[in-house]
Amino acid sequence: MRARYREHVRAEVLETAHDLIAERGWDRVRMSEIAQAVGISRALLYKEFGDKPGLGEAVALREAARFIEGIEGVLAHHGSDAAGGLAASVGFVLEEAENSPLLRAVLISNRDALPSATGILPLLTTSVRLLELASGSLAQWLTSHVAGLREDEVSDAAEALVRLTVSHLALPTRSRVDTARSITEVGLRYLGLSGTPEQGS
Template sequence: MRDRALDAARALTVQKGWSRVRMGDVAALTGVSRPTLYKQFGDKQGLGEALIMEETERFLVGISGTLEAHPQDAAGGITAAIEYVLAEADASPLLCAILTSARDADNELLPMLTTRSAPVLDAATRTLISWFTEHFPQLDPQDLADGVDAVVRLAVSHLVLPVDDRTTTARRLTRIALRTLQLGTV
């Protein structure tokens, strides 16, 4: 039921924007009652948070696969992971709907990527720290935590407010990460 509800919420958000999504519509598309939906997610905010976290998990699976293709190549792994994130963000109908609708004052979900993004940032940070710890055990744990936190925040910032093309952004963020983690330069 949870997966069907998230699929319905995603489709409605892409189709008409989050502010126009109603719990009753999601319940109807899911084939459950509104009380059942409220019991599962608490409220519309809870549904939105679950939707964002599901999208985050999808991104993290792809990031992990991308990083694993570069087990001893920090520069290659970071660059490929950032390029992956930026490409997926462009291709994600949900993320595009959130970012585009924010320009039209439909910005209820946008804070989950910006001012209330702790769950997204924490999940991404854990994924990257795990990869670095496994493949670069010489890194100081505190330097690693600080460096990864900074790079994750910068990557999310570039999703929300892109400045350059994917390749340029990935190179810039990789240089920052390598310097911060003292893993050389690109």
């Protein structure tokens, strides 16, 4: 019973903190208001997360896990179709980042940025890990489903494609569909694969 209650409280805290961060920015979120909104004491909140940076990192990791699960779900629907899988995964990243201010902050956070200017200090340690996880998911799918690819080339290509996608988030110049198509074509050429991403993938 105690474990279930703790799990419930933790989920409520993370959801509440996520919404407040998206609405106001990290700097304006207070631990006391989160505790009050959830209906727990500040002492319990600090016991569970340690401090405010600990809570911020937990929120970012929760968003990251949801994001990676989404990428893997998208790729699972494309079998050995490299063009379709790449285009769909890039499109998913772009769409999710548009819909989630917190995810966008994690993906394009600059490790050299001043915390006082960005208000996303707890997210910075998560961003590199998230990029690694996204690259790893894409590389694993390619290696498992597309025959004849070298593991080192797949790893390099996956990381490059993820970074290209994140660069578009920071400085978009094309529509989501055009961006997904162009990034996919880069990946296909690098890996020596044929295929053209379909409109709307």
